[in-house]
Amino acid sequence: xxxxxxxxxxxxxxxxxxxxxxxxxxxxxxxxxxxxLGGLLFIDVRDRYGLTQIVLNxxxxxxxxxxxxxxxxxxxxxxATGVVQPxxxxxxxxxxxxxxxxxxxxxxxxxxxxxxxxxxxEDVTEASDVLRLEYRYLDLRRxxxxxxxxxxxxxxxxxxxxxxxRDFYEIETPLLIRSTPEGARDYVVxxxxxxxxxxxxxxxxxxxxxxxxxxxxDRYFQLARCxxxxxxxxxxxxxxxxxxxxxxxxTRGDIFxxxxxxxxxxxxxxxGVKLETPFPRYDYYEAMNRWGIDKPDxxxxxxxxxxxxxxxxxxxxxxxxxxxxxxxxxxxxxxxxGNYSRKQVDELTxxxxxxxxxxxxxxxxxxxxxxxxxxxxxGEDVKxxxxxxxxxxxGDAVFIVSDKKLKTESIxxxxxxxxxxxxxxxxxxxxxxxxxxRFPLFEYxxxxxxxxxxxxxxxxxxxxxxxxxxxxxxxxxxxxxWQHPLRRIRAEQYDLVLNGTELGxxxxxxxxxxxxxxxxxxxxxxxxxxxxxxxxxxxxLEYGAPPHGGIALGLDRIVALMTGNDNIREVIAxxxxxxxxxxxxxxxxxxxxxxxxxxxxEFLSRD
RNA sequence: GGGGCUGUAGUUCAGUUUGGUUAGAACGCCUGCCUGUCACGCAGGAGGCCGCGAGUUCGAGUCUCGUCAGCCCCGCCA
Numbered sequence: 001x002x003x004x005x006x007x008x009x010x011x012x013x014x015x016x017x018x019x020x021x022x023x024x025x026x027x028x029x030x031x032x033x034x035x036x037l038g039g040l041l042f043i044d045v046r047d048r049y050g051l052t053q054i055v056l057n058x059x060x061x062x063x064x065x066x067x068x069x070x071x072x073x074x075x076x077x078x079x080a081t082g083v084v085q086p087x088x089x090x091x092x093x094x095x096x097x098x099x100x101x102x103x104x105x106x107x108x109x110x111x112x113x114x115x116x117x118x119x120x121x122e123d124v125t126e127a128s129d130v131l132r133l134e135y136r137y138l139d140l141r142r143x144x145x146x147x148x149x150x151x152x153x154x155x156x157x158x159x160x161x162x163x164x165x166r167d168f169y170e171i172e173t174p175l176l177i178r179s180t181p182e183g184a185r186d187y188v189v190x191x192x193x194x195x196x197x198x199x200x201x202x203x204x205x206x207x208x209x210x211x212x213x214x215x216x217x218d219r220y221f222q223l224a225r226c227x228x229x230x231x232x233x234x235x236x237x238x239x240x241x242x243x244x245x246x247x248x249x250x251t252r253g254d255i256f257x258x259x260x261x262x263x264x265x266x267x268x269x270x271x272g273v274k275l276e277t278p279f280p281r282y283d284y285y286e287a288m289n290r291w292g293i294d295k296p297d298x299x300x301x302x303x304x305x306x307x308x309x310x311x312x313x314x315x316x317x318x319x320x321x322x323x324x325x326x327x328x329x330x331x332x333x334x335x336x337x338g339n340y341s342r343k344q345v346d347e348l349t350x351x352x353x354x355x356x357x358x359x360x361x362x363x364x365x366x367x368x369x370x371x372x373x374x375x376x377x378x379g380e381d382v383k384x385x386x387x388x389x390x391x392x393x394x395g396d397a398v399f400i401v402s403d404k405k406l407k408t409e410s411i412x413x414x415x416x417x418x419x420x421x422x423x424x425x426x427x428x429x430x431x432x433x434x435x436x437x438r439f440p441l442f443e444y445x446x447x448x449x450x451x452x453x454x455x456x457x458x459x460x461x462x463x464x465x466x467x468x469x470x471x472x473x474x475x476x477x478x479x480x481x482w483q484h485p486l487r488r489i490r491a492e493q494y495d496l497v498l499n500g501t502e503l504g505x506x507x508x509x510x511x512x513x514x515x516x517x518x519x520x521x522x523x524x525x526x527x528x529x530x531x532x533x534x535x536x537x538x539x540x541l542e543y544g545a546p547p548h549g550g551i552a553l554g555l556d557r558i559v560a561l562m563t564g565n566d567n568i569r570e571v572i573a574x575x576x577x578x579x580x581x582x583x584x585x586x587x588x589x590x591x592x593x594x595x596x597x598x599x600x601x602e603f604l605s606r607d
Numbered sequence: 608g609g610g611g612c613u614g615u616a617g618u619u620c621a622g623u624u625u626g627g628u629u630a631g632a633a634c635g636c637c638u639g640c641c642u643g644u645c646a647c648g649c650a651g652g653a654g655g656c657c658g659c660g661a662g663u664u665c666g667a668g669u670c671u672c673g674u675c676a677g678c679c680c681c682g683c684c685a
Binding site: 033035036037038039040041042044053055057058059073074087088090091093095096099116117118119120126127128129130131133183184185203204226228229230231232233234236240242455456495502504505552554577578579581583 | 608613614617618619620634635636640641642643644645646647648676677678679680682683684685
């Protein structure tokens with residue numbers, strides 16, 4: 001066999017067309033398919049760029065070359081030299097980009113043989129996830145994955161382009177950092193040099209990017225790897241990539257503007273889609289009121305309506321008791337649901353109950369008249385008032401839930417999504433972005449009877465609610481009461497949502513030490529402990545910290561949405577299983593006793 | 608930590624409800640034939656620790672218990 005320098009490709013497998021007819025070319029690639037007709041041999045050669053048919057005719061090619069080519073099997077790597085020729089009349093393949101031509105081979109070489117692959121390399125695979133992950137290098141040869149990684153690359157490039165053009169610096173932050181409480185469980189790395197001490201792998205560059213603001217790098221971004229030792233989901237991997245950014249001397253509107261600009265650039269460059277800006281903004285409480293979820297899917301309507309006032313005194317005890325105890329009654333209208341069968345209603349009721357509802361009341365506005373098991377309690381007038389409020393006409397259905405406010409909204413929010421999916425109300429090919437803003441700063445932790453940070457510890461209260469932080473604010477209310485002043489504080493925090501998926505969140509940060517310390521105290525951290533854990537941030541805040549804020553968006557989720565995938569594994573080259581294992585390289589794995597000894601570690605037990 | 612689903616040729620699955628002769632199919636693989644195929648075709652062939660371990664039984668792919676792995680969900684998590 002000649003040296004490879006003489007067998008190097010002159011063209012890729014995706015670029016030859018009728019315009020190249022007559023050219024002498026060499027192709028390198030993998031055998032996608034071979035069709036040996038005895039006296040005539042066709043091979044489809046594949047690379048990242050496409051597929052080209054080569055043909056060997058024993059009458060026109062050296063015997064040795066033909067013999068070699070008949071040995072070629074699926075996934076062999078080959079080099080073929082020949083002349084581009086038009087396909088004979090009637091044999092053009094319209095379904096193939098290179099289908100008008102073929103390469104008539106006169107020299108053929110096998111560069112590498114392949115074992116029979118455990119699954120076939122085709123666009124739609126039936127291979128199990130286990131096989132696909134174990135043989136990831138084969139799975140990655142498939143066109144859908146190659147397309148996903150291509151989109152991912154172009155997305156990353158568009159993001160870098162946008163921020164670079166707007167004077168942002170991409171600055172790397174460390175991977176080995178100190179472990180801090182709050183948030184997710186850390187992955188930890190033992191230190192050899194300092195025995196019995198550990199680094200943590202970053203859950204995000206959060207504190208470092210704030211330090212960069214304090215250092216004066218007032219426009220920062222990074223495509224940052226982030227690691228969390230928590231259980232996995234279809235949209236959660238132990239390591240993922242964030243589009244992280246932070247700016248100084250800004251209000252939230254400045255952040256929104258940059259992100260909207262970046263998203264517009266990204267979607268135009270990569271998908272050719274024009275986005276409308278500005279994205280709509282809704283306060284957290286408004287989102288919960290109208291859609292029952294903090295990441296509403298705006299690709300369909302069916303908003304939730306409050307009918308508490310209408311039914312408060314209607315005589316139906318289930319409703320009036322709930323109202324008396326401070327609860328609410330809310331409803332949503334399913335257009336065209338008036339002919340729902342008993343079975344369909346029962347199924348929906350089961351869903352509601354699984355979500356914690358006591359039950360599901362309903363009004364069916366069928367052709368034959370309105371049907372409702374609660375009619376005899378609420379009467380015609382109240383029924384009509386409810387239908388008017390939720391805009392239910394003849395042929396529609398109304399579903400009603402009553403409970404505490406947040407619970408009622410969440411249940412209806414989930415029902416709304418289920419109904420939207422079941423009845424295919426969700427419009428495809430729409431990109432509905434929105435901002436959800438002003439989340440509560442604190443979240444009540446029932447198990448521990450204390451307050452947790454709803455987002456993170458560095459989110460600033462909105463100006464209006466800042467007085468509620470005051471140490472001396474008198475109140476008799478326990479923190480379990482949702483009226484407690486601390487629980488009424490709203491944070492200058494925002495989530496970016498696309499089609500019902502949370503892409504990420506950010507906030508205007510606390511830039512004054514005493515406020516940061518107060519928040520840490522409220523979260524149950526003594527001054528000593530705060531100093532120990534966050535001392536470096538608190539000290540940095542004492543040396544001229546500018547007002548600043550930013551956001552971090554999940555790149556994996558963005559690319560998954562852009563490529564129409566439900567699972568972010570499809571847009572990550574080397575992902576992990578649901579139990580955080582990599583089936584290809586076999587991690588996590590044992591380490592040697594020597595490694596352990598060097599780190600000063602030993603196992604408690606081997607169970 | 609909890610729940611649901613799945614595990615049988617190289618692969619994807621059927622067979623498990625009702626235990627019983629030699630565990631089937633398709634694709635892939637191997638051999639032969641075939642000069643215009645592109646899901647090539649035709650003929651033949653090889654290929655099985657029924658995830659693993661106990662148990663029940665005269666007898667287990669099939670029943671019971673345990674265990675491991677994968678997927679999805681809740682908890683957890685930005």
